[in-house]
Each structure stands twice: as structure tokens, then as C-alpha cells.
Amino acid sequence: MTGFEEMTDAEFGLYQKLIHSTCGIHLTTAKKQLLISRLRKRMSALEISSFRVYREFIIKPENIDEFNLMLNAVSTNKTDFFRESVHFDFMAKKVYPLLIKQREIRIWCAASSSGEEPYTIAMTLAEALRSTVCDVKILATDISTKVLDEGEQGVYAADMVAPIPQALLKKYFLQGQKEWKDYYLVKDELKQWVHFKRLNLMEPFPLSVQFDVIFCRNVMIYFDLETREDLVNRMERNLKPGGYLLIGNAESLSGLKHNYNYVQPAVYQKKAR
Ligand SMILES: C[S@@+](CC[C@H](N)C(=O)[O-])C[C@H]1O[C@@H](n2cnc3c(N)ncnc32)[C@H](O)[C@@H]1O
CATH class of the missing domain: 1.10.155.10 (Chemotaxis receptor methyltransferase CheR, N-terminal domain)
Known part of the structure; x- marks a missing residue:
């Protein structure tokens, strides 16, 4: 038209x-x-x-x-597998070794876009767990229904899976056949952990869960100061004491009133009361 x-x-x-x-x-x-x-x-x-x-x-x-x-x-949905990989190193070194001692692990990926981020969390957690059995739930939310549908399908083109180390790609994805050979499907063992849901971060969270970790990366950058402050404080209420909030590398909580301790750039920890 x-x-x-x-x-x-x-x-x-x-x-x-x-x-x-x-x-x-x-x-x-x-x-x-x-x-x-x-x-x-x-x-x-x-x-x-x-x-x-x-x-x-x-x-x-x-x-x-x-x-x-x-x-x-x-909405801008740019994302990648292993984006800002320093966070996944931090999880592997400091957080997963503690979480795998629990019976239940609850992680919220609060602006999940098309699934690359929650599936990266799932893959790295699976690597940490090895044969340990835990009840794992990764909640992946976004405002955009389009990207949530893509995440739920879990099919990614070869260029999108390029950041995934080959060994992990082989272990956690199925390569398509014939005309689908340039596409990769997330295996059920990861998919079963990740639950996609529409959630607008501006609205009250319909969540009763206390999470071990919340990823809220590269979305606050679009919000003004007041909205960010309100958001990180509401998220804190859904975090266990000592739980972690991970934000984008270009984001920070400085200038906001909050109840987190700074751990390292873009990583904060809810104060234990
Ligand atoms: C730039 S992407 C970042 C994706 C991922 N977290 C990452 O770091 O790779 C930002 C995502 O935030 C979502 N978003 C924007 N506003 C939102 C809101 N009010 N509530 C929930 N999601 C929102 C967008 O739809 C988009 O998928």
C-alpha cells in the first residue's frame, strides 16, 4: 500500500x-x-x-x-546465544555450583526475546549438573508474542547457532536433514526446562515464585530511570535472599535506590536479610 x-x-x-x-x-x-x-x-x-x-x-x-x-x-529483539558470555562464566564458576546442591532451581529470563538467552542458560546449567538430578524451571518471558513463538519452536538457522561451542551444539541440538540441514532444533531435554510466557515488565508480575537468579539484560536500556528503579525493586521481591540479578553490560543500577549488593559489572545480589 x-x-x-x-x-x-x-x-x-x-x-x-x-x-x-x-x-x-x-x-x-x-x-x-x-x-x-x-x-x-x-x-x-x-x-x-x-x-x-x-x-x-x-x-x-x-x-x-x-x-x-x-x-x-x-520492539527491538536483538539477541544471541552466549551474548555477553562473561555472565555465563560467572554462573558456571559462582552460581551453578551452589544451585546444583538444591532440589529445585528456578531462573527467570525476563526479556527472553526469541529464546537464545534462556536456552544458553539451560545449556550451561545442564553442563554444570552433569548427572545430578534437579527440578529445573527456566521461565522465559517477553512482551512480544512473535519472539515467544520463535523461542517455543526452538529452531535456529546455522548463522544463529554459530556462537555455540561445537560440542554443546552437538549435544543439545538436532541438525535438520535435507532442505533443513542449515537449521538446528533444541533437544527436548533442554526444551522441557524452558517455559515461554508473555509478560509485560511494566505490569504487576503474576508470579508467586522466588527465583534463584533473574536475567534482565538489554531491556532496561530502553526504559527511563524511574521505570528502571521500579522494575529492579519489584524483581527483588521475586528473588530469594542472596539471589542474583544479571543485567546487560551496558546497563547499571547506579543512581537507583535498591536493595542489592554490587558483585561485579552487571551482576547484583539481593541482600540477605
Ligand atoms: C534487545 S532484546 C534483549 C534480549 C535478551 N535479553 C538479550 O540480552 O539478548 C530486548 C527484549 O525486551 C523485550 N521487551 C521490551 N519491552 C518489554 C516489556 N515492557 N516487557 C517485557 N519485555 C519487553 C523486547 O520484546 C525484546 O525481545
Whole structure:
């Protein structure tokens, strides 16, 4: 479809407010063109040419599915297996040796995108466990239903699995056959640990679990200070005393009021009361 109306600055401001209030993402003015091109795809599908008409459409409660598709279109889902691998070294050296002594291990990956991060957690934990049997649950949540579906499928192209060491790739993935030979499927032994669920970090968490570790990496970067402070404090309530919060390497809790001890860059530990 061609012939879209221009997006005025005032209209952009209304989208900024809507996206910020619902999912915490702060879109700077520099992102206006990006927003326009992403919204146009959804507007084409609905044959809507006006940004105002589209906005009024998605805020109607009965159009929540389209609202979610809009969020899918505007969220940045970049992720990788073993991204910021220093965290997985930290887990292997300091955290897993303690966790594997427990009967239950509960880990929350709070902006899991398409599954690379929770499956990296699962693989590294499986390596630490070896033959020890534990009840393991890794909760993988995201606001975008599109990436959650991808994670649940657990199929990744060869270039996506490139960061995984060969030995682990062989052990935990099945390579496709014939026309699927460039694709890899996560084996059930990892899949059974990882549970994908939609969860908007801006809303109260519908979770009664006390986690051993929470990964919340590379999502707070899009949130303002107040939203970050609120988020890390709510997460703390779902962490066991002594539990760890891991954030992105480009993120930090400095300047926020919180109840964590700093452990190393991007790693915090809930104070034992
Ligand atoms: C850049 S990706 C980071 C993925 C992964 N944590 C990593 O570090 O590789 C950010 C993810 O946060 C999700 N996200 C953004 N706002 C969110 C919100 N309010 N609640 C839950 N997830 C959100 C996006 O959909 C996206 O998948």
C-alpha cells in the first residue's frame, strides 16, 4: 500500500506516550523514521493510511491483538546465544555450583526475546549438573508474542547457532536433514526446562515464585530511570535472599535506590536479610 499520511510531530508524541505508558520503552525523536516504517507495515495489512486512525484503532480494548502486533513491530529483539558470555562464566564458576546442591532451581529470563538467552542458560546449567538430578524451571518471558513463538519452536538457522561451542551444539541440538540441514532444533531435554510466557515488565508480575537468579539484560536500556528503579525493586521481591540479578553490560543500577549488593559489572545480589 502507498499513500500514507505524514506523521506530524504531535502524532509522534502521542505514539511516544502510548508506547512508554504501556511497555516502558522510551522512543527518542531520532526513532521517528524507524517507528513510521515499522507502523506502515501493520497499517498496510489493515489498509489504514492515517497514523491517527491506526492509533485510535489499536487502543480499543477489542483490538488488543493488533495492539500486540504493533508492539511486536516496534520492539527491538536483538539477541544471541552466549551474548555477553562473561555472565555465563560467572554462573558456571559462582552460581551453578551452589544451585546444583538444591532440589529445585528456578531462573527467570525476563526479556527472553526469541529464546537464545534462556536456552544458553539451560545449556550451561545442564553442563554444570552433569548427572545430578534437579527440578529445573527456566521461565522465559517477553512482551512480544512473535519472539515467544520463535523461542517455543526452538529452531535456529546455522548463522544463529554459530556462537555455540561445537560440542554443546552437538549435544543439545538436532541438525535438520535435507532442505533443513542449515537449521538446528533444541533437544527436548533442554526444551522441557524452558517455559515461554508473555509478560509485560511494566505490569504487576503474576508470579508467586522466588527465583534463584533473574536475567534482565538489554531491556532496561530502553526504559527511563524511574521505570528502571521500579522494575529492579519489584524483581527483588521475586528473588530469594542472596539471589542474583544479571543485567546487560551496558546497563547499571547506579543512581537507583535498591536493595542489592554490587558483585561485579552487571551482576547484583539481593541482600540477605
Ligand atoms: C534487545 S532484546 C534483549 C534480549 C535478551 N535479553 C538479550 O540480552 O539478548 C530486548 C527484549 O525486551 C523485550 N521487551 C521490551 N519491552 C518489554 C516489556 N515492557 N516487557 C517485557 N519485555 C519487553 C523486547 O520484546 C525484546 O525481545
